[in-house]
Amino acid sequence: MIEGIFVDGLIFSIMVLGVLITYRILDFPDLTTDGSFATGAAVATISIVNGLGLFPAILLATLAGAAAGIVTATIHNHLKVPGLLAGILTMTMLYSVNIRILGGRANVPLLRIETLYSRMPEQFSFLSEPWALLVGTLIIVIIVKLILDLFFRTDLGISIGALGSNEQMIVSMGINPRVLKVIGIAVSNGLIALSGGLLAQYQGFADANLGVGMVVQGLAAIMIGEFLFNTNKIFLISLRVIFGAIIYKGLMFFGRYYGYYINLTPSDLKLLTGILVIVSLVIAKTRNAASSADARKKAIKKNLALREHEEKKEIEHA
Amino acid sequence: MLKIEQVSKVFYPGTVNEKRALDYVNLEVSDGDFVTVVGSNGSGKSTLFNLIGGTFPVTGGKILLNGTDVTGKPEYKRAFTIGRIFQDPTVGTAAAMSIEDNMITAYKKGMKGLKISLNHVKREMFKNELKQLSMGLEERLKDNVGLLSGGQRQALTLLMTVLSRPKLLLLDEHTAALDPRNAQIVMDLTTQFIKKYQLSALMVTHNMQHAIQYGNRLIMMDEGNIILDLKEEEKKNLTVPKLVEMFKSIKNKEYSSDEDLLS
Numbered sequence: 001m002i003e004g005i006f007v008d009g010l011i012f013s014i015m016v017l018g019v020l021i022t023y024r025i026l027d028f029p030d031l032t033t034d035g036s037f038a039t040g041a042a043v044a045t046i047s048i049v050n051g052l053g054l055f056p057a058i059l060l061a062t063l064a065g066a067a068a069g070i071v072t073a074t075i076h077n078h079l080k081v082p083g084l085l086a087g088i089l090t091m092t093m094l095y096s097v098n099i100r101i102l103g104g105r106a107n108v109p110l111l112r113i114e115t116l117y118s119r120m121p122e123q124f125s126f127l128s129e130p131w132a133l134l135v136g137t138l139i140i141v142i143i144v145k146l147i148l149d150l151f152f153r154t155d156l157g158i159s160i161g162a163l164g165s166n167e168q169m170i171v172s173m174g175i176n177p178r179v180l181k182v183i184g185i186a187v188s189n190g191l192i193a194l195s196g197g198l199l200a201q202y203q204g205f206a207d208a209n210l211g212v213g214m215v216v217q218g219l220a221a222i223m224i225g226e227f228l229f230n231t232n233k234i235f236l237i238s239l240r241v242i243f244g245a246i247i248y249k250g251l252m253f254f255g256r257y258y259g260y261y262i263n264l265t266p267s268d269l270k271l272l273t274g275i276l277v278i279v280s281l282v283i284a285k286t287r288n289a290a291s292s293a294d295a296r297k298k299a300i301k302k303n304l305a306l307r308e309h310e311e312k313k314e315i316e317h318a
Numbered sequence: 319m320l321k322i323e324q325v326s327k328v329f330y331p332g333t334v335n336e337k338r339a340l341d342y343v344n345l346e347v348s349d350g351d352f353v354t355v356v357g358s359n360g361s362g363k364s365t366l367f368n369l370i371g372g373t374f375p376v377t378g379g380k381i382l383l384n385g386t387d388v389t390g391k392p393e394y395k396r397a398f399t400i401g402r403i404f405q406d407p408t409v410g411t412a413a414a415m416s417i418e419d420n421m422i423t424a425y426k427k428g429m430k431g432l433k434i435s436l437n438h439v440k441r442e443m444f445k446n447e448l449k450q451l452s453m454g455l456e457e458r459l460k461d462n463v464g465l466l467s468g469g470q471r472q473a474l475t476l477l478m479t480v481l482s483r484p485k486l487l488l489l490d491e492h493t494a495a496l497d498p499r500n501a502q503i504v505m506d507l508t509t510q511f512i513k514k515y516q517l518s519a520l521m522v523t524h525n526m527q528h529a530i531q532y533g534n535r536l537i538m539m540d541e542g543n544i545i546l547d548l549k550e551e552e553k554k555n556l557t558v559p560k561l562v563e564m565f566k567s568i569k570n571k572e573y574s575s576d577e578d579l580l581s
Contacts, residue, residue, distance in 0.1 A: 155430035162423045165412035174397040174427035
C-alpha cells in the first residue's frame with residue numbers, strides 16, 4: 001500500500017517538474033497542463049494498443065505534450081495574449097483533440113496488453129510486485145531528474161532561468177525571448193505528457209478527463225517542497241519538488257482513506273488542495289516579509305558599524 | 319559608429335494626446351566618442367535612447383550602426399553591438415540567479431546552445447573580472463544577485479555589459495538611483511571600462527557637473543531637438559554657470575523670435 005503511494009507520487013512528480021519549469025523558472029503561468037497531461041495518457045495508450053512498442057509510445061506521448069506547449073507559446077508570442085489565456089485556449093482545444101486521439105471515446109482501457117508496468121515485475125523478478133513497480137518508477141524519475149538538472153546547467157537552460165527572472169536582461173544579451181519561451185514551455189509540457197503516459201500505463205486506462213485540476217495539484221506539491229528547505233541550486237530544487245509530490249500524494253491518500261472519520265469525501269480533496277495552496281501562499285508571504293525585514297535590520301546595523309568605524313578613524317587622524 | 323538621420327518619434331499620432339517626442343534629429347557619434355546628454359524632463363533624451371536601442375520603432379528617419387541600417391531591427395539583434403544600462407539597478411541582472419549564472423549568460427551575446435560553459439576556468443576568469451569592482455563579489459560567485467545592494471548590482475550590470483565587448487554603451491542615468499558614494503564608484507568604473515575596451519558611449523545625466531567632467535562631447539536636448547553640441551575644446555572650457563547661461567540664451571532667442579513672429 002505504502003509502495004503504491006510512492007509510485008503514484010513519483011509518476012506525479014514528473015508532472016510537477018513540468019509545472020515547476022513554467023511557474024517557477026519561466027514565471028509563465030501555464031494552464032496547458034490540464035490538457036497536455038491527458039494528451040500524454042491518450043497518445044501513450046493508443047500507441048500501445050496499436051502495437052507501436054513501449055518506448056516509441058512514451059516518446060510519442062512526450063513529443064505530443066511538447067507540441068501542445070509550442071502551440072501555447074506561439075499563441076502567446078504572436079497574438080500577444082497573456083500566458084494564462086493562451087494556456088486556457090490550448091487546454092480547451094486539447095479536450096477535443098484528446099477524444100479524437102482516443103478514437104472518439106472518453107476512456108480507453110489497457111487491459112491484457114503489455115505495458116511498462118506489466119513489464120516491471122518481470123524485469124525485477126527478485127522483488128515482490130509492488131516493490132518492482134516502485135523501483136522501476138524510481139529509475140525513470142531519477143533519469144528524468146538528472147537530464148533536467150543537466151539541461152538547466154547548460155547555457156541554454158541558464159538563459160531560460162534568466163528569462164523568468166528578468167526578460168529585459170535576456171533581450172540585452174541579444175537573445176530572442178520568444179524562442180526561449182517556446183523551448184521552455186515545450187520542455188515543460190513534454191514532461192507533463194510523459195507523466196500522463198506513465199500514469200495511464202500504471203492505472204491501466206487513459207481518460208480524457210485525467211488532467212482536470214492538475215495545475216493546482218502541481219502547485220500544491222511545489223509549495224510543500226519549498227517548505228522543506230531553501231536553495232538556489234537546480235539539483236536540490238528538483239529534488240524538493242519530487243519530495244513535495246510524494247508528500248502531497250501521501251496527504252491526499254490519507255485524506256481519502258481516513259477522511260470519512262470527519263465526513264470527508266474524495267470530492268472534497270480539490271477544495272482541500274486549493275486551501276493548501278492558499279495557506280502556502282500566505283505562509284510564504286509572511287516568511288518573505290520577515291526575511292526582508294531581517295535583511296534590512298542587518299544592513300542598517302552594518303552601516304552604523306561602518307560609520308562608527310570611520311568616525312573613530314577621523315578622530316584618531318585628528 | 320552611430321549615425322542618426324532625420325529621426326522623429328510621435329506618440330499617439332492622430333489623437334488629442336499626440337506628442338512629438340523627437341523632431342527630425344540628426345546625430346553622428348564617431349568611434350571612441352564619449353557623449354554626455356543633458357536636458358530637462360520630457361526633452362527627448364530617453365526617447366532617443368529607446369530608439370537607438372530599439373525598444374520601439376521610429377516614426378521616421380534612419381538609424382545606422384557601424385554603417386549598417388538597423389532602423390527595422392528588433393532590440394535583441396541590436397544588443398550585439400549595443401550595451402545598455404538603465405537607471406534601475408534591478409533591470410540589468412537576474413535576481414533569482416547566482417552571480418556566476420548571470421555572468422555566463424552575459425559572457426557571449428546571442429542564442430545559447432546545449433553546452434555547459436560554466437567550468438572552473440570560467441569561474442576563475444569571472445573572479446578576476448569581479449576583482450576590478452573591488453567590492454568583494456569575487457568571493458560570492460554562488461550568491462543570488464538579489465542579495466546584493468543597489469550599487470553592487472549596478473556595478474555588476476556594468477561589468478556584465480562590457481563582458482561581451484559591445485561597441486556602443488547607452489548609459490541611461492545609470493548612477494541616478496544610487497547613493498553618492500556608490501554613484502562615484504560606478505562612474506569611475508564606467509570611465510575605466512570605456513577607456514580599457516575603447517568603447518563609444520552616450521550617457522544621459524541630470525548631474526551637470528558629471529556632464530561637464532566626463533566625456534569629450536556634450537549635447538543638450540530640448541523639446542525633441544538637439545539644441546547644443548559642444549566638442550572637445552569647447553567642452554574643456556565649460557563650467558556649470560556657462561552651460562546654464564548658454565541654455566538660457568538659446569531659449570531666449572527662441573522666445574524673442576517667437577515674439578517677433580507674433581508682432
